[in-house]
Amino acid sequence: MVAVPELVCPAGTLAALEAAIDHGADAVYVGLRNETNARNFPGLNLTSADLAAGVRYARDRKRKVYLALNTYAQPGRVALWRRTADEAAAAGVSAIIVADLAVLRHCAGRHPSLPRHLSVQGSATNAESLRFYVENFGVTRAILPRVLALNQVRKLAAHAPLDLEVFAFGGLCVMVEGRCALSSYATGVSPNTCGACSPASSVRWEEEGGRRRVRLNGILIDAFEKTEKAGYPTICKGRFKVDNHVAYALEEPTSLNVLPILGDLAQIPVRAIKIEGRQRSPSYVARVTAVMREALDACARDPKGFAVRPEWAEALTSLSEGRQQTLGAFHRPWR
Template sequence: MSRQKVPQLICPAGSLPALKAAIDHGADAVYLGYRNDTNARNFAGLNFDRKAMVEGIRYAQARGRQVLLAINTFAQPGRAADWQGAVDGATDLGVDAVILADVGLLDYACRRYPDLRLHLSVQGSATSYEAVNFAHREFGVRRAVLPRVLTLAQVETVIRNTPVEIEVFGFGSLCVMNEGRCWLSSYATGESPNTVGACSPAKYVKWEKSAGEMNTRLNGILIDCFRDDEPAGYPTLCKGRFEVDGETYYALEEPTSLNVLEILPEIARIGVAAIKVEGRQRSPTYVAQVTRTLRAALDELANANQRFHVRPAWQAELARVSEGSQVTLGAYDRPWR
């Protein structure tokens, strides 16, 4: 039976149970982070201490899978040693690659550890092949994760003009901004994913319950008001409802999830190396469900002897864990262009 080359499936691991769920359900690799502000998902209860990371790496690699360590925030003044120490620790742990965004840290990693495989984080905001090629030429970057603002044709242009492997997002929560360049959380709180590793840090979040409704605030800013029969979302500025010209609605972005099932053949055709699932902050159940579904779809796509078609059961599975119970192709498909 002949097989078509398909992208790797890269899945989130915000905890050891999530890592095992991803590996057990077909991920080719998982990405994870330290339990500190060197990674862009620095929330209480998430991420790995050294003991859990050692166990997770052993679990994945024993099954022939890869572990990618995200050190993808930007080193803060006077604390460069903390980020450099994170890279040092990655080499000691034996991870398969390190995902970096900070140019200074990329320079440190490539000079100190020339054999360490480096990936350019989506937080590096490389939206052109010139930017990707710069990272390759200067720091030896082997793979780049593209921000979720490019059309599929633009992704193809990048791939055609770089020797670097290209990874794109395939499922999960969207970011309305170009990753690495969002200042909304910083505007409201003085802290952002790039500085402390958290969008809308929990210490600034406040829930106010009153008769029939729940208000959510971020550093005193009213983000949304939910009725008792509505699920109350976490207060992030980009996904809040605001009054504009007398009308209240999602002024910046509606809660929705990216889902590329229907364009998987095109993603494979243009040479995407890896598809990434968003969601280190999500549960092991979410990770298992999404991984299992995308694994089945990629395996069917790999079977060149049959025509690929999206199964309704796959869409139903992903719809159940989609943000706002909505899915979109996001920037990949812009019919109005």
């Protein structure tokens, strides 16, 4: 058996956390019910009691819970981010995932023995940047933005002063992580500030001419035929008229899927792979986790002979946005 990356899975509820662990996650990442994490939607995320129960559930099975504290602390309100870090430390999480420098400084000073991971929202893509976080805040792992080609990840790993984690499966944003302003532009709220892209309070659905139209703070961003499946509306995945032609002007709904390059990622090696989707159901989390677990175990048994099994591909296709998959930026052979 060779070592393979840790499998880090999402949970927006205690049920999803348990589903992830029961189906093979090595670690689960969660957020608390406030704007300190990038999936701050009504009804989602853990209460303090859930977090304590989730940490116990994971520990009893020798797995880990990481807390996402990865939005940017807003002026005059840093205390909320500090309190959330203190609560996570008291609950016994195994690591904290942070992007904001003020929050990193608080965590490093107040909880020096709690491992700190640099969030994808930190958007660090080169060794110098990573070194900054290691030297100043003792960060031990960085989650890389989904903008690097496989070859760039390989080169970075050769010089990186810390462990690397990459995204493996789930919905893609076109944003340079942590820097997308589309939602802020339309609604004043974004994942970077309040933890929500396209907040539900700004979304309006309306029926017109046999079609469902969706507006974000009054801006028409898509129109669906009655039979068409409609995902959660975000500007980046809206359809717009450009030169009299209506199309996905920025990005089509699609999911990242690294199964075809799992062997490469294991060889680099990256320390962990992450499944996106704290907003997803426990059943989605269970199914994706189970496929990725099987694939990683197969890779550990026979890294050279690793090949994607048709049943894995089929299962992940059925769970992909728009039933489409991509290697995203990983597949840029010219870089």
